[in-house]
Amino acid sequence: MYIAVVPNRSSPPAILLRESFREGGKVKNRTLANLSDWSSERVEALRAVLRGRALAPPAPPEASGLEIVRSWPHGHIAAVLGTVRRLDLERLLAPKATPARALVVAMLVQRLVAPGSKLATARGLARETRSSTLSDVLALPAVDEDDLYSALDWLLPRQGAIEQALARRHLSAGQLVLYDVTSTYFEGRRCPLAKLGHSRDGKRDKLQIVFGVLTNGDGCPVAVEVFEGNTGDPKTLTAALTKVRQRFGLDRLILVGDRGMLTAARIREELQGVDGLQWITALRAPAIQALVQSGTLQLSLFDQQDLAEITHPDYPGERLIVCKNPLLAAERARKRQELLAATERALAAIAAATQRPTGPCAARPRSGCAWARCWDATTSASTSRSRLPRGASVTRATRRRSRPRRPWMGST
Numbered sequence: 095m096y097i098a099v100v101p102n103r104s105s106p107p108a109i110l111l112r113e114s115f116r117e118g119g120k121v122k123n124r125t126l127a128n129l130s131d132w133s134s135e136r137v138e139a140l141r142a143v144l145r146g147r148a149l150a151p152p153a154p155p156e157a158s159g160l161e162i163v164r165s166w167p168h169g170h171i172a173a174v175l176g177t178v179r180r181l182d183l184e185r186l187l188a189p190k191a192t193p194a195r196a197l198v199v200a201m202l203v204q205r206l207v208a209p210g211s212k213l214a215t216a217r218g219l220a221r222e223t224r225s226s227t228l229s230d231v232l233a234l235p236a237v238d239e240d241d242l243y244s245a246l247d248w249l250l251p252r253q254g255a256i257e258q259a260l261a262r263r264h265l266s267a268g269q270l271v272l273y274d275v276t277s278t279y280f281e282g283r284r285c286p287l288a289k290l291g292h293s294r295d296g297k298r299d300k301l302q303i304v305f306g307v308l309t310n311g312d313g314c315p316v317a318v319e320v321f322e323g324n325t326g327d328p329k330t331l332t333a334a335l336t337k338v339r340q341r342f343g344l345d346r347l348i349l350v351g352d353r354g355m356l357t358a359a360r361i362r363e364e365l366q367g368v369d370g371l372q373w374i375t376a377l378r379a380p381a382i383q384a385l386v387q388s389g390t391l392q393l394s395l396f397d398q399q400d401l402a403e404i405t406h407p408d409y410p411g412e413r414l415i416v417c418k419n420p421l422l423a424a425e426r427a428r429k430r431q432e433l434l435a436a437t438e439r440a441l442a443a444i445a446a447a448t449q450r451p452t453g454p455c456a457a458r459p460r461s462g463c464a465w466a467r468c469w470d471a472t473t474s475a476s477t478s479r480s481r482l483p484r485g486a487s488v489t490r491a492t493r494r495r496s497r498p499r500r501p502w503m504g505s506t
Contacts, residue, residue, distance in 0.1 A: 095113045175228070194249075216241070221236065278294075
């Protein structure tokens with residue numbers, strides 16, 4: 095890059111920032127910026143920089159009377175908070191600015207940039223221990239974790255109005271509506287919804303809470319509902335349907351859920367016969383086996399294509415789409431062979447430990463739990479080939495009841 099001065103007849107010359115490049119064997123120039131309104135000192139300083147000259151070093155802070163005490167990161171806060179304001183989420187929480195609304199926005203931004211507990215969030219907003227400019231940008235006073243919990247109490251009664259506004263933005267009649275649930279473990283004992291239940295985090299000794307999320311077809315969250323920790327996934331469907339049809343006023347929609355959510359019982363009791371309600375889900379393995387045994391689902395369907403549509407009297411008025419996944423079939427075959435090979439190796443070691451030239455029972459295994467270790471190492475040791483088409487095979491695992499150990503009668 096270089097600075098070019100272009101004469102302009104009776105007018106002042108044009109000062110341009112240009113760069114040269116080679117194209118097709120020829121040297122060409124392009125103008126990057128017009129510097130005509132710059133002062134001569136500023137232009138000469140830029141010219142010196144482009145020529146690689148060293149400028150005078152800046153004066154130290156002590157000479158200017160300034161002292162740098164501390165600096166806080168700001169870029170990520172500006173990006174996330176700018177997105178929040180472009181989406182108009184602040185007005186969605188409350189029409190007027192209040193301290194509680196500012197705290198809720200602060201928790202939302204902090205959850206995205208640095209997730210943590212309410213105590214950690216309060217420390218990140220405190221002036222002495224803050225980690226960003228978030229508290230300054232939102233003009234927050236000194237806060238602690240109790241203030242954050244109070245802001246959540248302020249937010250809870252507004253959940254219905256917020257979800258109504260989100261539904262008006264992102265949902266319309268006849269649109270896909272996605273619904274699923276998950277759970278997390280809960281620390282504490284005072285939450286009335288925390289119950290012992292299925293733990294997806296592997297925390298079986300912890301109390302659980304279950305929450306379902308409702309989104310549009312693009313995955314944009316519209317509503318959330320929290321349930322007791324011992325609530326089964328299908329039982330949460332009623333609350334989701336009530337929210338969509340009655341509160342949001344959608345008389346026509348397509349509900350999408352997995353096979354654990356939209357079970358045959360839920361479809362029969364809550365979905366069938368409802369005007370304007372359609373659904374998309376998947377069949378479980380026993381239902382697929384029944385289709386195979388009846389001859390409706392045949393392997394010949396997948397000779398030339400991987401997707402087909404079939405009908406069956408057990409599913410009147412419904413479309414059954416069958417699919418073959420060769421990658422899934424190969425993966426299941428690989429796992430099955432590895433499990434069988436691991437089982438054979440473990441059984442061969444046990445058989446070798448019970449054999450010796452003078453008697454098969456003389457070399458007793460060192461541990462009476464050798465068989466148990468064999469079964470634990472290969473949980474699917476006993477396998478059976480499923481009657482499902484390739485790509486939908488089922489592996490069965492069995493465990494035997496441990497028998498009481500007999501007293502050792504052999505001689506040493």
